[in-house]
Amino acid sequence: xxxxxxxxxxxxxxxxxxxxxxxxxxxxxxxxxxxxxxxxxxxxxxxxxxxxxxxxxxxxxxxxxxxxxxxxxxxxxxxxxxxxxxxxxxxxxxxxxxxxxxxxxxxxxxxxxxxxx
Amino acid sequence: xxxxxxxxxxxxxxxxxxxxxxxxxxxxxxxxxxxxxxxxxxxxxxxxxxxxxxxxxxxxxxxxxxxxxxxxxxxxxxxxxxxxxxxxxxxxxxxxxxxxxxxxxxxxxx
Numbered sequence: 107x108x109x110x111x112x113x114x115x116x117x118x119x120x121x122x123x124x125x126x127x128x129x130x131x132x133x134x135x136x137x138x139x140x141x142x143x144x145x146x147x148x149x150x151x152x153x154x155x156x157x158x159x160x161x162x163x164x165x166x167x168x169x170x171x172x173x174x175x176x177x178x179x180x181x182x183x184x185x186x187x188x189x190x191x192x193x194x195x196x197x198x199x200x201x202x203x204x205x206x207x208x209x210x211x212x213x214x215x216x217x218x219x220x221x222x223x
Numbered sequence: 224x225x226x227x228x229x230x231x232x233x234x235x236x237x238x239x240x241x242x243x244x245x246x247x248x249x250x251x252x253x254x255x256x257x258x259x260x261x262x263x264x265x266x267x268x269x270x271x272x273x274x275x276x277x278x279x280x281x282x283x284x285x286x287x288x289x290x291x292x293x294x295x296x297x298x299x300x301x302x303x304x305x306x307x308x309x310x311x312x313x314x315x316x317x318x319x320x321x322x323x324x325x326x327x328x329x330x331x332x333x
Contacts, residue, residue, distance in 0.1 A: 141322070143269075151261070151269060151312050153322040167321055170224055203268060210259055210271040211280060 108132040108212030110204050115217030118194055126189040126217050128204030136160065136182040139207035142189050145216075146200040154178075156207065157187060172198075194221045225249050227315050229325035234333055235303045243328045245296040245313035256315040258296035260289055263327075264309045272311075273298060300330075308332045 114126040128140070139162070142154040155168035157178045166178050177190040187204060201216040226248040235241035245258060252258060260273035271280055273289035276296065286302045296313055308331055314324045 143324075150310075150327040151263075151314075151324045153314065153324055156322075169321070209274045209278075209280065210261075213268040213270070215268055 108206060108208075110206065110212050110214035112202065112204055112214040112217035115202065115219050117220040117222065119223050120194060120196055120221055122194050122221075123190070123192045124194065124219060125191070126202055126204075126219070128187045128189075128214055130185045130187070130204075130206065130212075132212070133206065133208060135185040140178075140180060140187045141205050141207055142178060142187075143203045143205060144198075144200045144219075145203070146197070149200070154189070154202070191219070194219075196221050224321075225315070225317055225323050227313065227323045227325040229311075229313060229328045231326065232329045232331070234331045235300065235307075237303055237305060237332055239303050240299065240301045241303060241330070242292070243298045243300075243311055243313075243330070244292065245298075245315065245325050246294070247315055249317070251294040252291060252296045252315060254291065256296070256317070258289065258291075259314050260287075260296075260298045261312045261314075262309045263312065269312065303332050305332050 109131045111129045118124050139158045141156040157166045157180050175193045180187045199221045203216045204214045206212050228246045254276050261269040263269040272283045277289040288299050290297045310327045312327045314322050
């Protein structure tokens, strides 16, 4: 069974930084592309970005609203992905989910990020 | 950036059939957009129902089916149950493998 657990959420002021982590188990992590998806309070889902597997080049793609501010990375030795969020804006507030792009067969429970002054 | 459009809300009677659609601002939705469908209930993480247009996961009830219909991706629920009341999201993949979610459909079973 795919299991994903996010951590690292919290409150931060505008302009600040925060790093989320996501631990994975139940599948061959190193072979899978992994994505982050977020959901602002009372709003819909928004794709944030993705990191491909090392065998597929390990490249990363981002949605336009976060490109240049957010960085996704992975550590295959620890079965972890990370989301480094910089220059945070109020509109970045929401629940952040990590997912496996292996048929999107697993979602974490989400980590709440609040950007407020 | 492409915009993906879904019906904001739909209502279906218990036991009834309803079709949710997912349209792309760039034109016809094809299997090359690899449409996905997700279900989300209040306070819960999303759950993936359909992948690559019409494939169910092992946990997806058979009453849910995916297809392409009239230039859009479609999710059909046949024999709605009260527990199917939820928000449903689609997403489409575009060049560069960027994903774009639709705005979601709030489905009421009443």
